Amino acid sequence: xxxxxxxxxxxxxxxxxxxCATLPLVGTFRNDRQMVAMAPNLAAxxxxxxxxxxxxxxxxxxxxxxxVLNVVQNSHTDKPMLYKIAxxxxxxxxxxxxxxxxxxxxxLAIALSRTIDPVFKARVLSVQAFIALGFFxxxxxxxxxxxxxxxxxxxxxxxxxxxxxxxxxxxxPFLYLGYVGFSVAFSFAVAGLIQGKVDxxxxxxxxxxxxxxxxxxxxxxxxxxxxAYYELGWGGFWFWDxxxxxxxxxxxxxxxxxxxxxxxxxxxxxxxxxxxLSILAFGMSLTGTFLVRSGLTSSxxxxxxxxxxxxxxxxxLILAVGGALLLYGIRASRFELGxxxxxxxxxxxxxxxxxxxxxxxxxxxxxxxxxMILDGLTxxxxxxxxxxxxxxxxxxxxxxxxxxxxxxxxxxxxxxRMGRILKFLAPAAVIALLAFIANWWLAPKxxxxxxxxLALAVWVGxxxxxxxxxxxxxxxxxxxxxxxxxxxxxxxxxxxxHGGVGVITIGITMSGAWQSDFxxxxxxxxxxxxxxxxxxxxxxxxxxxxPNYEARRAxxxxxxxxxxxxxxxxxxxxxxxxxxxxxxxxxRTGPLGDLYAVVGEPSPGGGYAIRLYYKPLVxxxxxxxxxxxxxxxxxxxxxxxxxxxxxxxxHTSAQPAGAAE
Amino acid sequence: xxxxYKRLTIILGGLVILAGAVGLTLSALNDNIVFFYGPTELAxxxxxxxxxxxxxxxxxxxxxxxxxxxxxxxxxxxxGKNTIPVVYTGLLPDLFREGQGVVAQGRVSGGEFQATExxxxxxxxxxxxxxxxxxxxxxxxxxxxxxxx
Numbered sequence: 001x002x003x004x005x006x007x008x009x010x011x012x013x014x015x016x017x018x019x020c021a022t023l024p025l026v027g028t029f030r031n032d033r034q035m036v037a038m039a040p041n042l043a044a045x046x047x048x049x050x051x052x053x054x055x056x057x058x059x060x061x062x063x064x065x066x067x068v069l070n071v072v073q074n075s076h077t078d079k080p081m082l083y084k085i086a087x088x089x090x091x092x093x094x095x096x097x098x099x100x101x102x103x104x105x106x107x108l109a110i111a112l113s114r115t116i117d118p119v120f121k122a123r124v125l126s127v128q129a130f131i132a133l134g135f136f137x138x139x140x141x142x143x144x145x146x147x148x149x150x151x152x153x154x155x156x157x158x159x160x161x162x163x164x165x166x167x168x169x170x171x172x173p174f175l176y177l178g179y180v181g182f183s184v185a186f187s188f189a190v191a192g193l194i195q196g197k198v199d200x201x202x203x204x205x206x207x208x209x210x211x212x213x214x215x216x217x218x219x220x221x222x223x224x225x226x227x228a229y230y231e232l233g234w235g236g237f238w239f240w241d242x243x244x245x246x247x248x249x250x251x252x253x254x255x256x257x258x259x260x261x262x263x264x265x266x267x268x269x270x271x272x273x274x275x276x277l278s279i280l281a282f283g284m285s286l287t288g289t290f291l292v293r294s295g296l297t298s299s300x301x302x303x304x305x306x307x308x309x310x311x312x313x314x315x316x317l318i319l320a321v322g323g324a325l326l327l328y329g330i331r332a333s334r335f336e337l338g339x340x341x342x343x344x345x346x347x348x349x350x351x352x353x354x355x356x357x358x359x360x361x362x363x364x365x366x367x368x369x370x371x372m373i374l375d376g377l378t379x380x381x382x383x384x385x386x387x388x389x390x391x392x393x394x395x396x397x398x399x400x401x402x403x404x405x406x407x408x409x410x411x412x413x414x415x416x417r418m419g420r421i422l423k424f425l426a427p428a429a430v431i432a433l434l435a436f437i438a439n440w441w442l443a444p445k446x447x448x449x450x451x452x453x454l455a456l457a458v459w460v461g462x463x464x465x466x467x468x469x470x471x472x473x474x475x476x477x478x479x480x481x482x483x484x485x486x487x488x489x490x491x492x493x494x495x496x497x498h499g500g501v502g503v504i505t506i507g508i509t510m511s512g513a514w515q516s517d518f519x520x521x522x523x524x525x526x527x528x529x530x531x532x533x534x535x536x537x538x539x540x541x542x543x544x545x546x547p548n549y550e551a552r553r554a555x556x557x558x559x560x561x562x563x564x565x566x567x568x569x570x571x572x573x574x575x576x577x578x579x580x581x582x583x584x585x586x587x588r589t590g591p592l593g594d595l596y597a598v599v600g601e602p603s604p605g606g607g608y609a610i611r612l613y614y615k616p617l618v619x620x621x622x623x624x625x626x627x628x629x630x631x632x633x634x635x636x637x638x639x640x641x642x643x644x645x646x647x648x649x650x651h652t653s654a655q656p657a658g659a660a661e
Numbered sequence: 662x663x664x665x666y667k668r669l670t671i672i673l674g675g676l677v678i679l680a681g682a683v684g685l686t687l688s689a690l691n692d693n694i695v696f697f698y699g700p701t702e703l704a705x706x707x708x709x710x711x712x713x714x715x716x717x718x719x720x721x722x723x724x725x726x727x728x729x730x731x732x733x734x735x736x737x738x739x740x741g742k743n744t745i746p747v748v749y750t751g752l753l754p755d756l757f758r759e760g761q762g763v764v765a766q767g768r769v770s771g772g773e774f775q776a777t778e779x780x781x782x783x784x785x786x787x788x789x790x791x792x793x794x795x796x797x798x799x800x801x802x803x804x805x806x807x808x809x810x
Contacts, residue, residue: 343671355675359682366686371694381697381794383715388693392686519752520732600752604727609752 003068006056007146013049013100014136016042020107020129024122025194039122040111046132047104054101057145058088067152070094070145076158078548086169092293092309093145095172099289100135102173102180106209107132110184116205123191124184131183134316142309161549161575161582167227175220175247179285181213182250185257186282186324189275193327196334198271203264206278208636210261211493214254215632221247222625233583233598235517235613237621240389245368246288249361253281256357259350266412269338269347273354275328283321284361290314291368342415349407349416356400363392394449401456401505404498405463409470424470428462443513454509461502468495489638496631500624507620511593516614523607531614533595534559535568540599540608549573551584554599554608558588570597594618695766699795700743703769716745716774717764717795725759738763738774740795749776762793 020042027035060068061084064077074091075084089095107128110121139145188206192198224247229237238244257277263270290313341347367384374380405425410416422429436455440446468491475486516531527536536557544551551571558565570586588595593616600609697715698706716738724737733750736759747765757763757779767776 340667359679362683363686366690370690382694383697384690384694388689391689391693611752
């Protein structure tokens with residue numbers, strides 16, 4: 001019975017989102033207050049039904065209801081509870097329900113906003129509901145999670161053990177919150193085009209949503225990278241794999257958007273570009289969703305090898321993005337011209353930022369899609385690996401870092417006195433130069449790109465601190481605390497977000513150039529030296545029993561200068577449902593560096609294949625991402641109080657309706 | 662300069678740089694793509710490519726030979742019709758098995774494929790799509806043996 005409730009909720013969600021996509025929008029043109037006022041209620045109802053569908057599916061997974069096909073295919077009674085819950089979104093059908101539920105939650109949040117003009121809100125919610133309608137239909141028609149099986153099997157197939165991991169429990173929800181968050185920017189852009197007016201107020205209302213989506217996506221990508229680092233057992237954290245790239249595409253476009261919205265808000269310039277970028281950012285989210293579900297990529301992420309599903313999303317992608325661009329072509333000429341600015345000004349700096357981020361998006365897009373397109377057209381199989389990105393995306397990233405320190409120091413509109421700015425930043429340049437020289441001379445494995453990257457990371461870090469110092473000195477007030485309190489939250493946000501970039505890059509470059517490793521055969525009793533650490537292989541147990549697996553476990557005693565650091569126990573696990581083998585690296589994480597141990601197969605002549613690494617500062621990569629997202633959150637917290645303002649041309653006095661439960 | 666003219670100059674300048682970036686991107690792409698071949702495709706080629714390529718198929722049962730140093734391994738990749746001898750030094754991915762699908766990256770040199778990388782698989786039943794395709798091309802694709810992609 002319970003799965004039928006989910007089925008019913010899904011059908012209701014289709015109907016409600018169809019109503020919400022049409023009625024309020026029509027109402028805004030006919031000046032019909034009642035129809036306009038329906039929008040928040042319909043958005044709330046849609047969210048309710050999406051939540052019912054989602055939690056019904058979760059109930060089926062938690063209670064191991066094997067009459068539901070989705071549970072049979074992805075769950076097993078032996079599976080720990082956390083993974084029964086996380087398993088809901090560890091598969092195509094379930095993750096899609098999560099996707100639309102997140103989309104509906106964003107709709108509800110817009111509906112609850114008291115500051116957005118009701119007419120404009122109705123238009124935004126209609127666009128939002130149109131996107132939801134597409135995905136509810138997709139779920140219902142091609143990927144229904146509530147399909148029953150008869151006769152009911154005794155047990156399920158289980159979840160891919162690689163995915164049975166705490167990282168999985170949180171990576172997709174964050175990623176979806178980010179992906180789907182850009183739908184709000186898309187809806188704002190389309191609603192702005194419908195009303196033929198995009199201005200500072202429009203930008204001001206959109207900015208917090210972009211900031212939210214960007215912060216959550218940053219966390220989502222970092223979690224994915226962290227998962228790859230500790231679960232795949234190769235010590236790497238980024239592989240330029242298509243599924244990783246598609247999460248970076250909306251992030252790059254979204255980062256550009258985050259900066260260009262500011263220009264619209266402050267100066268009314270770059271309207272056209274910002275609207276296009278909003279469409280692009282969400283278009284990239286849809287592209288990612290499409291690629292991962294089309295079967296065009298092969299990895300743990302490609303749950304659905306069903307071309308029909310891919311075609312549905314592709315058609316929807318073309319309809320949504322194409323429709324928005326068409327609307328842009330028709331309506332954008334109505335936008336008023338923004339204020340002119342000098343090329344070497346804050347606006348000019350932000351244009352450069354947008355330009356570079358756009359180029360980076362293009363580079364990753366080409367590298368990710370070209371092999372798939374070539375395969376589709378000619379059948380020729382190729383792969384585009386790290387060397388391509390190192391030759392293209394990395395130099396662009398270095399240019400971004402070079403420029404991002406000076407940008408915040410430039411004045412709006414007027415010509416910046418670059419000489420003075422560079423003089424102010426001289427200490428950062430000197431320290432960066434010292435870092436360059438030190439790394440080049442002292443690092444065990446320096447590369448030119450890595451050393452440049454490290455120097456620029458230091459430049460960004462110190463330069464951002466200098467910027468913070470300047471902002472602090474500009475405040476008046478008695479005492480340090482009073483001054484710190486007066487610094488706007490948005491400045492704190494900027495300092496943390498830019499500083500986070502420096503921290504991440506230090507992590508990437510230092511862990512690369514200063515890594516020590518051992519890869520080879522070890523017998524029991526052997527000792528391997530990795531950097532300052534000695535790894536002594538004490539023992540290897542062949543069959544250690546886990547809750548739903550058997551493991552080969554190696555025990556290392558790790559010492560540094562004769563004193564014990566840690567006993568490390570990496571494992572190789574053999575799961576039975578489904579039959580799979582995973583590598584469980586043992587990692588000792590520290591602020592200064594990680595120790596990383598992996599046990600592999602027994603060698604034919606005795607001993608085991610062992611990989612050991614010491615990776616200095618590698619955890620800074622994820623720490624930096626958290627700092628960036630924290631910056632986003634702090635900038636958000638300063639924006640709570642927006643005045644109630646009208647952004648629409650047509651004024652109606654419709655009351656902002658409270659959300660219906 | 663009028664503001665409009667100035668704006669136009671900036672946009673045109675941007676476009677020129679963008680065109681340069683596109684050109685550099687495509688040339689980097691051209692230099693860095695790695696082609697994939699099955700053993701039969703490779704055998705039918707008259708000139709072996711002088712660049713890094715990927716080959717894939719099944720590890721021929723009985724072909725795996727470990728050398729004394731414990732790190733160098735010789736084996737043969739087959740698609741049922743043709744074979745390629747491969748030599749690789751380094752640690753193998755956990756799921757490297759005789760009779761299972763494998764993808765190796767490296768160069769052809771002296772009639773042997775010098776692999777620099779052996780690609781990992783996700784689970785026992787997983788077959789890299791490239792390998793499945795190569796087997797289909799050589800007519801040796803037998804999904805009933807359970808080796809489905």
